[in-house]
Amino acid sequence: MGTLIVELHIPQAHSLKEKRSVVKSVIARTREKFNVSVAEVDYHDMWQRAEIAVAVVSGSHTEVDRMLETILIFIQSSFSGDLISVNKEVL
Numbered sequence: 001m002g003t004l005i006v007e008l009h010i011p012q013a014h015s016l017k018e019k020r021s022v023v024k025s026v027i028a029r030t031r032e033k034f035n036v037s038v039a040e041v042d043y044h045d046m047w048q049r050a051e052i053a054v055a056v057v058s059g060s061h062t063e064v065d066r067m068l069e070t071i072l073i074f075i076q077s078s079f080s081g082d083l084i085s086v087n088k089e090v091l
Contacts, residue, residue: 001055001056001057001058001064001090001091002055002056002064002065002067002068002088002089002090002091003053003054003055003056003068003087003088003089004053004054004056004068004071004072004086004087004088004089005041005051005052005053005054005085005086005087005088006051006052006053006054006072006075006083006085006086006087007042007043007049007050007051007083007084007085007086008023008026008049008050008051008052008079008081008082008083008084009048009049009081009082009083009084010022010023010047010048010049010050010081011048011081011082012080012081013047013048014047015047016045016047018047019046019047019048019050022050022079022080022081023040023050023052026052026075026078026079027039027040027052029074029078030052030054030071030074030075033074034056034067034070034071034074036054036055036056036067036071037054037055038052038053038054038055039052039053040052041053049084054068054071056068056071061090064090065088065090068088068090069088072086072088
């Protein structure tokens with residue numbers, strides 16, 4: 001099992017509605033492409049900031065690590081804002 005927590009900066013968001021649109025898009029695309037659990041876990045009431053968590057389960061430690069790296073690259077390449085911080089943990 002592994003988790004990936006990514007803190008996002010969304011400079012183009014000027015309201016919670018705009019922020020939620022961006023975050024929902026990132027979550028939906030990640031969920032669709034990788035079939036993993038993804039959720040917004042912090043900064044719900046801040047316009048330009050969000051934190052999303054991704055959970056991956058596999059029998060192989062190596063496979064979990066590889067998937068989390070692939071997901072991180074996908075988020076970096078498909079998200080138009082900035083990644084403030086990334087925390088990856090493989091158990």
